[in-house]
Amino acid sequence: MTLLAAIAGPGDVRALPSSALPVLAGEIRRFLVERVSRAGGHLGPNLGAVELTIALHRVFDSPNDVVLFDTGHQAYVHKVLTGRAAEFETLRRAGGLSGYPSAAESPHDVIENSHASTALSYADGVAKALRLKGSSRRVVAVIGDGALTGGMAWEALNNLAVLEHPVVVVLNDNGRSYAPTTGGLAAHLGSLREGRRRTVFEALGLPYVGPVDGHDVDALESAFVEAAAYGRPVVVHCVTRKGKGYQPAEDDPADCLHAVSAAGSGGGATWTDVFGAEIVSLGAQRPDLVCVTAAMRGPTGLDAFATRFPSRVFDVGIAEQHAVTSAAGLAMAGLHPVVAVYSTFLSRAFDQVLLDVALHRLPVTFVLDRAGVTGPDGPSHHGMWDASLLPVVPGLRLAAPRDAARLRELLGEAVAVADGPTAVRYPKSSVGPDIPALRREGKVDVLRYEPDAVGLLIAVGPMASACLEAAEELAGHGVPVTVVDPRWIAPLDPSLVKIAGEHRLVLAVEDTTAVGALGGRLAQALAVVGAPTRVGTFALPSSFLPHGSRAEILRAHGLDAAGITTTVLKRLKEHS
Numbered sequence: 001m002t003l004l005a006a007i008a009g010p011g012d013v014r015a016l017p018s019s020a021l022p023v024l025a026g027e028i029r030r031f032l033v034e035r036v037s038r039a040g041g042h043l044g045p046n047l048g049a050v051e052l053t054i055a056l057h058r059v060f061d062s063p064n065d066v067v068l069f070d071t072g073h074q075a076y077v078h079k080v081l082t083g084r085a086a087e088f089e090t091l092r093r094a095g096g097l098s099g100y101p102s103a104a105e106s107p108h109d110v111i112e113n114s115h116a117s118t119a120l121s122y123a124d125g126v127a128k129a130l131r132l133k134g135s136s137r138r139v140v141a142v143i144g145d146g147a148l149t150g151g152m153a154w155e156a157l158n159n160l161a162v163l164e165h166p167v168v169v170v171l172n173d174n175g176r177s178y179a180p181t182t183g184g185l186a187a188h189l190g191s192l193r194e195g196r197r198r199t200v201f202e203a204l205g206l207p208y209v210g211p212v213d214g215h216d217v218d219a220l221e222s223a224f225v226e227a228a229a230y231g232r233p234v235v236v237h238c239v240t241r242k243g244k245g246y247q248p249a250e251d252d253p254a255d256c257l258h259a260v261s262a263a264g265s266g267g268g269a270t271w272t273d274v275f276g277a278e279i280v281s282l283g284a285q286r287p288d289l290v291c292v293t294a295a296m297r298g299p300t301g302l303d304a305f306a307t308r309f310p311s312r313v314f315d316v317g318i319a320e321q322h323a324v325t326s327a328a329g330l331a332m333a334g335l336h337p338v339v340a341v342y343s344t345f346l347s348r349a350f351d352q353v354l355l356d357v358a359l360h361r362l363p364v365t366f367v368l369d370r371a372g373v374t375g376p377d378g379p380s381h382h383g384m385w386d387a388s389l390l391p392v393v394p395g396l397r398l399a400a401p402r403d404a405a406r407l408r409e410l411l412g413e414a415v416a417v418a419d420g421p422t423a424v425r426y427p428k429s430s431v432g433p434d435i436p437a438l439r440r441e442g443k444v445d446v447l448r449y450e451p452d453a454v455g456l457l458i459a460v461g462p463m464a465s466a467c468l469e470a471a472e473e474l475a476g477h478g479v480p481v482t483v484v485d486p487r488w489i490a491p492l493d494p495s496l497v498k499i500a501g502e503h504r505l506v507l508a509v510e511d512t513t514a515v516g517a518l519g520g521r522l523a524q525a526l527a528v529v530g531a532p533t534r535v536g537t538f539a540l541p542s543s544f545l546p547h548g549s550r551a552e553i554l555r556a557h558g559l560d561a562a563g564i565t566t567t568v569l570k571r572l573k574e575h576s
């Protein structure tokens with residue numbers, strides 16, 4: 001029997017003699033490599049956090065002490081030690097174990113948001129509340145050096161420095177986000193690893209313990225005990241190695257196997273691949289074109305651009321707000337920045353898009369990868385709010401390509417706009433074959449035309465193929481529908497309003513939350529001109545969608561060909 005098999009909770013970890021801990025760490029690493037390679041998920045970060053998490057559960061008393069994980073992608077070891085090893089068979093699958101902390105799974109899990117740089121602010125608030133209640137429960141926040149590049153982390157440290165409650169900030173410093181961490185902070189942490197004594201934390205008024213070997217459980221335990229004794233906020237600097245103990249991860253030049261795909265997944269070029277190639281050719285034609293990434297150069301497809309034009313790509317760290325306003329500065333000084341970011345991470349920079357970029361009518365292009373349903377990363381990774389948020393920004397033009405040819409075309413149109421911001425959104429998936437148009441009316445592509453159409457399907461972006469399939473099925477039922485792709489989804493193109501006004505029933509099919517989506521805006525525009533058209537929005541509900549595969553989630557909400565067919569038939573019946 002392995003040691004791991006006997007761990008049902010942190011109490012069992014505390015009961016082990018120190019001499020057994022390296023064995024336990026080895027077992028956990030083998031377990032992670034085997035399970036995560038099969039299911040897909042975050043491998044490198046968790047391999048680096050094995051000893052740190054063991055030590056944390058031996059010194060602190062979760063859930064009485066509140067243990068918080070920043071980002072949460074490195075919490076697999078915590079899940080294993082809090083009695084969830086058996087459930088790893090279902091990791092990231094619909095209905096299975098979440099890839100992030102989940103309060104529904106365990107009382108040991110607190111933060112569910114997987115956006116970085118938040119844990120220290122949660123810690124500040126929890127600690128303030130505990131202090132007001134007279135509680136002596138301690139707060140522990142684990143944060144990576146990558147997440148520490150986010151502005152929120154520093155806003156929190158500023159507050160923690162004057163707080164009188166035990167908060168232990170465990171800095172898990174592996175020198176990397178996905179790629180090596182950039183900027184002055186990274187250089188400072190490097191100098192601390194080499195023994196420099198004056199730390200930025202102490203300068204802020206926070207005691208500093210370390211640097212500690214993050215793979216030596218005894219040293220970690222001593223450091224945590226020392227930190228806890230301060231009785232106030234303190235930073236413990238743990239030096240770890242991403243991918244530790246698994247050679248393919250340690251040696252992986254890209255990102256130490258930060259995230260791996262499920263065995264047997266993949267196939268076909270992705271939207272990211274198409275963008276990655278196109279931005280290089282646009283860059284070759286346009287010397288004023290520069291790219292900005294918030295610590296996601298590889299995942300957003302900018303590696304080839306960086307290789308070709310190394311001085312024209314800026315990795316600003318996990319700092320989306322800064323990325324956007326810095327892009328505004330680049331544009332003010334005459335360049336055309338392309339900010340490549342996941343849709344879900346742009347939400348936190350909304351104010352910067354609105355007032356730092358759009359108010360100044362600056363030509364910045366936002367490329368929103370992972371827009372719509374993303375899949376196994378769950379509620380905080382679904383990019384289902386950008387298409388509701390961005391249309392309210394005056395002067396911003398938002399595009400949704402249906403295929404690779406349209407992505408290239410719309411990206412070209414976007415970077416040609418000189419008097420305001422543009423955005424192009426596409427999902428996390430393979431891109432599929434090109435879908436030719438019959439003709440273009442204004443900005444709108446007509447994909448299927450039925451002279452006696454009883455309805456119009458507006459296929460937004462990647463919903464085109466499902467809409468065309470549905471139209472074919474509907475024709476079989478004797479229900480002819482026309483299908484159009486608006487290409488630019490905000491602001492509404494007059495030609496779209498005109499085409500829609502010529503139909504009795506219009507259904508906009510969208511991979512986004514329904515509130516604020518194209519269908520609602522179109523209904524409003526048609527009401528203004530007094531058209532008798534009924535417009536329905538067929539999109540995602542206004543709720544936090546759980547994890548599962550993209551296809552499963554879309555299907556569950558009727559956003560596949562069969563679901564669209566059923567909905568059209570139902571609406572026709574209702575309106576007949």
Ligand code: TPP
Nearest residue numbers: 045114115116144145146147176177178295
């Ligand atoms: N931007 C935000 C706001 N949140 C995110 N989760 C990401 C980007 C994507 N992301 C997930 S993990 C990660 C990034 C950029 C790197 C985190 O680095 P670090 O905190 O050092 O943890 P490590 O994986 O190195 O242990």
